[in-house]
Amino acid sequence: MAYKVVIPQDITGAGKDYLREKGYEVVVGSGKTDLGTLKAEVADADALLVRTAPYPAEVIDAAPRLKAIGRHGVGVDNIDVAHCTKKGIWVTFAPESNANSVAEHAMGLIFALAHNIVYMDGQTRAGNWEIRNKVKGSDLAGKVLGIVGVGRIGSLLGEKAAFGVKMKVIGYDPFIPPDKYPEYVAPVDSIEEVFKTSDYISLHLPSNEQTKGLVNLSLLSLMKRSACLVNCARGEVLAEEDLYKVLAEGAIKGAALDVFCQEPCPYDNPLFTLKNIIVSPHNAALTQESMNRMGLHAAMGIHSALSGEKPQWAVNMVE
Known part of the structure; x- marks a missing residue:
């Protein structure tokens, strides 16, 4: 049988x-x-x-x-x-x-944040053509991408950013020796250095007892006011209430999330009230x-x- x-x-x-x-x-x-x-x-x-x-x-x-x-x-x-x-x-x-699919999604979110694509789409549809002269995007070439978790997905994202967009890529992963990093990712000594130094930060961590709530106000407060955070990993690694605080106060420029602490994500999630965040329904891998x-x-x-x-x-x- x-x-x-x-x-x-x-x-x-x-x-x-x-x-x-x-x-x-x-x-x-x-x-x-x-x-x-x-x-x-x-x-x-x-x-x-x-x-x-x-x-x-x-x-x-x-x-x-x-x-x-x-x-x-x-x-x-x-x-x-x-x-x-x-x-x-x-x-x-x-x-x-699915590693390449997620890396592509993360790279797409970084482009969208840098060039205000989602915001400009809404303004254009609303008839606000003059917005082009008021809100400016930012080139990615020469900017610093910090990757937390330099495994399959993080490495592929770093490759796309370094060779495709000419970004400077740094990374932190406590489980990978520095000499095992890809040549296009410069290792740093601590996660704090990633958050202090980067213009864009992309999280690629598993969810476990060590990583749940790891990215909280203490790390987010280290970010540049012009910096953006991307999470295509697991929602639990990021303290959403702390992210809301720094976004609402303008302490960082923006964020993009494909994952949430609760999924399906409730429609009344406070993050959805903010204009400086891009969201997607955990579909990065679903090509x-x-x-x-x-x-x-x-x-x-x-x-x-x-x-x-x-x-x-x-x-x-x-x-």
């Missing part, structure tokens, strides 16, 4: 086609993310291909045949990985699937090409696990 792979939240065709070609039974769920629905839908799954819904121990325990979870994307903070490891369940992710890669790479991880092999992109180690 074929293994059953359940996909609670639907994905593009690439991953589903791969699994079916390998002989698996593929079942797509309702897309609902409440725990009761998830427990019912995963009950007879041999593997799960998951997106953003929560997978705590009680959902994992509701699937007694479960052998593997393939994460559609990079972050696994929605999965109880420790519980999976204890139960001998592989968890895989797709680290090479068509990236969605195809995320589904395919998650499916490949599941196939390796169910075939008795160690997955290429394993998050945990199963005996």
